């Protein structure tokens with residue numbers, strides 16, 4: 001059975017775009033809410049690694065996002 005990767009790739013790029021948008025908002029100091037629990041997301045920037053750690057209080061959202069320069 002051939003595997004259909006196109007749907008998967010589409011989903012991944014959708015969430016990639018969503019994460020980029022989220023990161024942009026967070027970097028501007030805007031409040032973003034967790035999709036699941038609707039609590040405010042907190043973000044911690046590791047400038048040296050170029051990674052932003054995003055999470056909500058309950059832990060249903062835990063993202064590591066790279067931010068380019």
Ligand SMILES: [Zn+2]
Pocket residue numbers: 034035036037038039056057058059060061
């Ligand atoms: Zn949450």
